[in-house]
Amino acid sequence: MSLISVKDLTVSRGGMPVLEGLEFSVSSGEVLVLRGPNGSGKTTLLRTLAGLQPPYAGVVSVDPDTVAYAAHADGVKATLSVAENLAFWAGVYGGQEIAEALLHFNLDALRDRPAGNLSAGQKRRLGLARLMVTGRPVWVLDEPTVSLDAASVALFASAVKAHVAAGGAAVIATHIDLGFEERVFDVGPYKARMDVVRDDFDEAFL
Amino acid sequence: MAINWNAFWEWANPRKFMWWTDRALPVIAILAAVIFVIGLVWGFFLTPDDYRQGATVKIFYIHVPSAMMAINIWAMMLVASLIWIVRRHHVSALAAKSAAAIGMTMTLIALITGAVWGKPMWGTYWEWDPRLTSFLILLLFYIGYMALWEAIEDPDTAADLTSALCLVGSVFALLSRYAVLFWNQGLHQGASLSLDAEENVADVYWYPALVAIAGFVLLFVALVLLRTRTEIRARRLHALEMRERVKNA
Amino acid sequence: MIRLLWRDITLAFRSGGGFGLGLGFFLILVTLVPFGVGPEGDMLSAIAPGILWVGALLACLLSLDRIFALDFEDGSLDLLTTAPIPLEGVVAVKALAHWITTGLPLVIAAPALGFLLHLESTAYRWMIVTLLIGTPALSFIGSFGAALTVGLKRGGLLMSLLVLPLYIPTLIFGAEVVRRGAGGFLVGTPLAMQAGITLGAVALLPFASAAAIRVALR
Numbered sequence: 001m002s003l004i005s006v007k008d009l010t011v012s013r014g015g016m017p018v019l020e021g022l023e024f025s026v027s028s029g030e031v032l033v034l035r036g037p038n039g040s041g042k043t044t045l046l047r048t049l050a051g052l053q054p055p056y057a058g059v060v061s062v063d064p065d066t067v068a069y070a071a072h073a074d075g076v077k078a079t080l081s082v083a084e085n086l087a088f089w090a091g092v093y094g095g096q097e098i099a100e101a102l103l104h105f106n107l108d109a110l111r112d113r114p115a116g117n118l119s120a121g122q123k124r125r126l127g128l129a130r131l132m133v134t135g136r137p138v139w140v141l142d143e144p145t146v147s148l149d150a151a152s153v154a155l156f157a158s159a160v161k162a163h164v165a166a167g168g169a170a171v172i173a174t175h176i177d178l179g180f181e182e183r184v185f186d187v188g189p190y191k192a193r194m195d196v197v198r199d200d201f202d203e204a205f206l
Numbered sequence: 207m208a209i210n211w212n213a214f215w216e217w218a219n220p221r222k223f224m225w226w227t228d229r230a231l232p233v234i235a236i237l238a239a240v241i242f243v244i245g246l247v248w249g250f251f252l253t254p255d256d257y258r259q260g261a262t263v264k265i266f267y268i269h270v271p272s273a274m275m276a277i278n279i280w281a282m283m284l285v286a287s288l289i290w291i292v293r294r295h296h297v298s299a300l301a302a303k304s305a306a307a308i309g310m311t312m313t314l315i316a317l318i319t320g321a322v323w324g325k326p327m328w329g330t331y332w333e334w335d336p337r338l339t340s341f342l343i344l345l346l347f348y349i350g351y352m353a354l355w356e357a358i359e360d361p362d363t364a365a366d367l368t369s370a371l372c373l374v375g376s377v378f379a380l381l382s383r384y385a386v387l388f389w390n391q392g393l394h395q396g397a398s399l400s401l402d403a404e405e406n407v408a409d410v411y412w413y414p415a416l417v418a419i420a421g422f423v424l425l426f427v428a429l430v431l432l433r434t435r436t437e438i439r440a441r442r443l444h445a446l447e448m449r450e451r452v453k454n455a
Numbered sequence: 456m457i458r459l460l461w462r463d464i465t466l467a468f469r470s471g472g473g474f475g476l477g478l479g480f481f482l483i484l485v486t487l488v489p490f491g492v493g494p495e496g497d498m499l500s501a502i503a504p505g506i507l508w509v510g511a512l513l514a515c516l517l518s519l520d521r522i523f524a525l526d527f528e529d530g531s532l533d534l535l536t537t538a539p540i541p542l543e544g545v546v547a548v549k550a551l552a553h554w555i556t557t558g559l560p561l562v563i564a565a566p567a568l569g570f571l572l573h574l575e576s577t578a579y580r581w582m583i584v585t586l587l588i589g590t591p592a593l594s595f596i597g598s599f600g601a602a603l604t605v606g607l608k609r610g611g612l613l614m615s616l617l618v619l620p621l622y623i624p625t626l627i628f629g630a631e632v633v634r635r636g637a638g639g640f641l642v643g644t645p646l647a648m649q650a651g652i653t654l655g656a657v658a659l660l661p662f663a664s665a666a667a668i669r670v671a672l673r
Contacts, residue, residue: 014360016448050537053673069537073530079469080462091458092538130534346620354603357613366670367603371617374599374663378621381652385624388645389631 002027003066003138003169004049009058010192011041011048017056017192018044024185026169028137031160031180034173036187042173043071043142045187049171050140068093068136070144074127078116082107082126085115090133101132104159106152120147128156132163139163139170145178153178218295220438227431235428242421248414265323267415271422273316276344279309279426283351284376287369297434299365300441302372303355304433308426310348317341336386343382347375361441456540456548463552467521477557478564481514485568496573503572504582504633510568511561511586512593512622518557519597520614522549523605523668532605536672542665550598550661551591558590574637581636585649589629592653595660596621602664606671624652 005025010017018041026032034042047053049060050069076085086098086107102108105125110118115126124147131139139160145153157178160170172178216222249267286302289295320338321331332338354371358364488506492498526532535545565586566579574582600618604610628649632642 014448015362016445052533052536064537065539067537069533071530071533073528073533075526075529075531075534077462077466077529077531079466084465088458088462089534092535092540094539343620343623346616350617350620353613353616357604357607357610363606363670363673367667370663370667370670371603374660375621378596378624381624382620382627385627385648388648389627 004062010056012056020192068134083111093134096133101129105129238424245418245421269319276313287372300437467556477514484510500573503574515593546664547661554594562586578637585629585632595656602667
């Protein structure tokens with residue numbers, strides 16, 4: 001069963017298309033790894049998948065209520081404790097237990113520490129633990145391993161493995177090897193061409 | 207005969223807009239200048255002085271048209287914003303942006319000429335009269351609207367957000383108008399020109415005033431077309447820059 | 456939604472930004488006015504309704520940019536947009552939290568400050584009533600201004616420029632109620648108008664704010 005699929009998708013940043021002709025689908029139990037140099041449009045693509053911006057052209061078929069999105073910023077509040085931060089997001093997504101997520105990301109010992117005191121890596125782990133309490137099947141992750149040490153990367157990889165084993169799916173933009181390289185999607189060849197005039201008002205300015 | 211509305215909207219395509227305004231603009235501009243001058247000369251030199259107000263009444267030929275334009279330009283911006291929201295015509299959004307500065311100038315002209323006229327008439331440059339206050343509030347709305355346009359970098363985002371501000375602002379501008387009436391009854395005379403003929407000024411003032419208003423309207427059309435052309439060129443430049451940036455990335 | 460409300464209130468308390476700051480500002484403003492206009496009781500009593508309303512309005516404005524800007528910076532707004540709560544609900548709840556942490560304390564503090572300004576004794580009741588009715592409108596209108604400027608680097612000043620003109624009707628009717636109340640006149644009409652503005656703002660503006668945030672995040 002395909003949880004997320006895109007057909008002839010063009011995504012744009014600031015009104016200009018950056019990637020075009022994208023076609024892929026991710027089914028339950030699969031991980032799709034996005035590759036591409038900085039500025040190639042991976043973040044734009046992920047934001048489009050998460051429904052934060054509309055596609056420039058083409059179709060994204062995904063139920064927006066199945067997507068959990070995580071980006072560079074973790075949405076962690078400095079004045080709330082680790083447990084409070086997580087409990088808030090758990091509550092927003094319908095009241096999952098936070099204990100398991102805390103344990104998995106080795107945050108249990110830090111649970112009453114204000115999140116403002118965490119190191120960058122610990123904060124990141126908290127941001128990723130949030131994914132586990134959303135209970136949503138599709139994880140859309142933008143550079144999830146930034147500022148994580150090797151042990152934490154392994155923790156994260158195992159969390160993703162457990163998630164897909166339970167029937168979930170993930171789309172991950174990353175530069176490092178996480179151990180699920182069976183499906184790599186390189187965005188390079190889909191770079192939008194600049195020499196064609198599109199039938200669109202914005203392009204009509206050119 | 208059925209009107210082909212799609213053909214109508216095609217005139218708003220930037221390229222087509224540039225094409226037809228390139229030809230129409232000089233005609234409109236010359237027409238505006240001629241009518242503007244006729245209206246003002248007629249009004250200033252060929253009408254009798256008012257028995258009570260003397261020669262000060264002549265400022266009427268600038269004050270009233272600019273005040274009317276100040277309000278109508280906001281209404282035009284509202285329509286243009288709605289067209290942008292519904293049909294996403296870029297030229298519409300840019301026309302609203304171009305109109306704002308002209309509208310603000312008209313509001314300022316109305317306020318300043320009003321103050322100049324108010325001094326001999328009421329003995330004061332400024333009074334917190336509902337009509338005067340409403341124009342001051344309108345000026346604030348124009349300033350906010352223009353500031354928001356300037357502050358946002360992405361042109362489409364700016365168009366969306368300023369349209370939202372224009373819509374919400376219109377509602378609150380109307381509310382303010384009634385709130386201000388409620389707050390102070392005022393000493394400004396009634397509207398100088400209304401459809402209710404009994405209250406109107408005498409014909410001898412009325413005809414040159416109409417010409418002056420027509421001149422102001424044409425002046426506005428000419429200016430808004432000119433400014434929209436500039437905005438389209440700026441937008442084209444922006445698109446080219448974006449393209450270069452994407453290419454080099 | 457309740458959780459979001461609690462979170463925003465907790466955050467306002469812990470960071471000390473919303474709660475104490477607005478009140479302190481209100482107090483300072485009211486203290487400064489007699490220095491500016493002179494200590495005569497009659498004069499102060501005449502301008503007290505206006506000063507209290509303008510003060511409440513400015514105090515409200517002070518903490519507005521926190522409604523969305525902080526959540527925008529740390530990425531929470533992206534996450535809230537993709538969360539199961541409709542964005543309109545998020546906006547409404549955040550405006551409500553702003554009112555509870557800023558507007559409500561002002562309502563409670565206003566009588567004490569009215570005392571400093573020799574507010575007519577007949578006017579106290581109406582001061583509280585209009586602030587109670589009017590300040591929610593300030594928070595909801597302000598949330599729209601905050602939404603328009605959420606992605607901007609120096610949005611604070613611009614937001615004031617956008618929001619203050621929108622506050623005019625609320626201010627006029629609010630101060631009018633107190634003035635009439637002080638003089639012992641009927642207050643029904645301005646009070647009803649003000650309640651209407653508040654109800655309209657609470658009912659409709661969250662949709663406009665949510666639309667603006669969606670655009671800003673795009």
